[in-house]
Amino acid sequence: MADQLNYPEGEALSDQIARRHTRGKIWRSSFLVALIIAILVLVSLVYNVVNQAFGLVAVENAIDPAVLVSQTGADPATVSLDELTKDDYVEMLQANISTGLGRRLERDQRFYEDRLVFDNQAAWDAACAAAEPAAGCLLPARDTDNVYQLVIERVVEQRVIETWFLRDSLLRGDEIRAEFLAENPNAEIEFRSWLTADFLTRPQSSRPELAGVRTAIFGSLWVVLVTLLFSFPVGVGAAIYLEEYASKQNIVNRIIQTNINNLAGVPSIIYGMLGLAIFVRVLGAVSSGYLFDYASIENRQNSLINSMESNFGITIIIEDGDVTSAIEGPNAAFDLSVTEAQLLVDEFTTLSWRNFDIDEVDASVIVARGLRIPVSVETDDNGTERLVPKDDSVMTAANFSLLSREMANAAKAIDNGRTVISAGLTLGLLILPIIIINAQEAVRAVPLSMRQASMGLGATQWQTIWNHVLPQALPGILTGTILAMSRAIGETAPLVVVGASTFIAFDPNGPFSKFTVMPIQIYQWTSRPQAEFRNIAAAAIIVLLILLLSLNATAVLLRNRYANK
């Protein structure tokens, strides 16, 4: 009887049972630990973001406010900078910022109703007479507070030189202050929330203190709108077809169903590559808007030229309004040495002017795709020759690289499908399987008796679906759609591939605009080495998470509300 089991008895039995129960308890708690880890991760994720979005910062001013006050004749000991008059502030701006910048600010909004400060009357009248007049022509003049803010931004030019985490700021704030101020007597330490109302409403900027997410929020809204308009009707339509019309035996229908399930598992980046290949490249003429509305392209060129002029004081000429003819058409006869030409070409290549072909160059003008920039060659102290814009009073090196970037972007916008509509359709394809699968479930949950009653009264199949099945399934469909939308809002990788722009100066204003979205903005700020960009990335994450959480909460509420009925 070798097989006979040896069952424990008596004390051995109760020992064994106790052991088994102890083991059960140990494992039970280790299962629970897994869940606690998940909670801890969520907590640390939130903690980490909050830790970076708020905290102490050390700021330094380019010009001491006290000096500015004393320049106006007031006594800095008794009068502080914010107590001066509007005229004082305008004078400070005139004394400290470039004319080009001033002109731009003036065109955004005038300083005085009755006179111009930076611009000359003729140029101003021309700007106001244009098809798209400058904003300043229509807006009332800036008030004192507005001009004061400009002084703070542009003259005092507060810069963050060091930041601390919220945890350190709270726990050892005094220590930090003492240590840092001992080394940097000019700096000031203040508590800063990087997430402010200004952060939501300001456009992009290369300076973290001034950067905001407005363009990204608008971009996200536009992209999601296109996504929704495409994927909601198509997704619901497909779900109805599969549930109400398709016979399960038909091979085509079975393939469609299997295919949808498989598409749901395709990595999102693959959709990005599909979008790049089809929407951006093959359908580029459509998705850039070129096919529908040539005039709008021209408008965009014109607005670029205007912005160049007011931003940088540079004149750009597009000859005949036609880009190609400007390249081939005759330009002024140039007398240019080979080395000079090479120098110009080199300079532009290093400015990541990659999608630009330098067609013709001379010592005074660069013509690239019809854009002319007056430049001159200068030799610096080291004997190296550099390309310098003619009007160098308004063009710093930073401005110049900004200019080249913006022009490269504009050139891309003219013949490039990296637009809102490409991104929206790409995301539409991405979330289509999710919408279909959710809508199928919702449609399936409508009781059969409902359809039979409708059909029994003589309704056709579509009448039954439209009047009875869809209204009944709508809450379920909407819940699924909202969840899919929140997926689309958070999606990053496919949009990087499709080509969200890195720097957008204007809000997107239609399906053919260049765009950036919230997650892309977060990605870019995160990828920068400077700590301040991590801070604003954290602030942007908070905005994004709040948006997504409220969307998801809506979906859950919708589900619960109708599940109870």
Add this chain to the structure above:
Amino acid sequence: MASETMANTIVKTETKEDVARSLAKKMRPRESLIQGFLFICGAISILTTVGIVYELSKEALLFFRDDRVTLVEFFTGSQWQPAIEQFGIAPLVLSTLVTSTIAMFVALPLGLASAIYLSEYASSRVRSILKPVLEILAGVPTVVYGYFALTFMTPLLRNIFGSDVVQIFNTASAGIVVGILIVPLVSSMSEDALHAVPDSLRQASYGLGATKLETAVRVVLPAALSGITAAFVVAISRAIGETMVVAIAAGAGPRNFEWSDVTQNYSGTPFNPFTSAETMTGHIVRISGGDISYNSIDYNSIFAIGLMLFFITLLLNVFSRRIVERFREVYD
């Protein structure tokens, strides 16, 4: 009144069956049109798949046709350096393997244990508190996880293992966070599978004197094994396709190596988790995020990588579906 007489005349001339038949056969162009439109909606999903396969293959073919590329080098080369025309995919694939393996080591135990707890142990009140946590985790965008990896996990690892060992960009941090990201997926799919096991099995087990743990691990778990395995396979496919976390935290630039390194030199191996590396998805994002000109070999090369990624994930997904279909225990 007029319509009533009309109806009467019809009934007089035709039998009721005739009317029913003629109504059933009646051409309804609007109905057919709508059905046609709905079919097209369904067919768009097929077009998507065809589009993916066609576009990826077309560009990949251009890539392989190029004189600078050979198929043998693509699959066996250990250097990915487009600048000097070296196109061996191994560095990218091995980095993907490293991050995905680390991710699975995190996601499988955490996800499965959470699923067992939620399905077998938790009271409905505890469930209603804990489940939303997982749902929120599932709803956080991947770029936020990327930020988390770079600003939280990496400093943590550098604190633990020393900053001379752990580089700022490393596959360990990216892998762990990818793992965390797929915990909700593993846990919800596994929980569904566990939930589908009928209660009678559990009761039978208790009736024989088994403890709760014994019932869960020896009775319920084996019964749900097909569903759990499918969850694991889907999770692997998700980890391989995950992009933003690795793009942000794992580093930019393929980790090229020599095949001899694999056996001889530990710190130089493509498997070292603490050094920076670029995965397949990370590479695609970095290359396409810059200004890329069409018809260049760089542009075509990312499609070759994409095609490979597509087939790997597709195979895994089909495989997981097969597991469920073939090995599902059917009760009742």
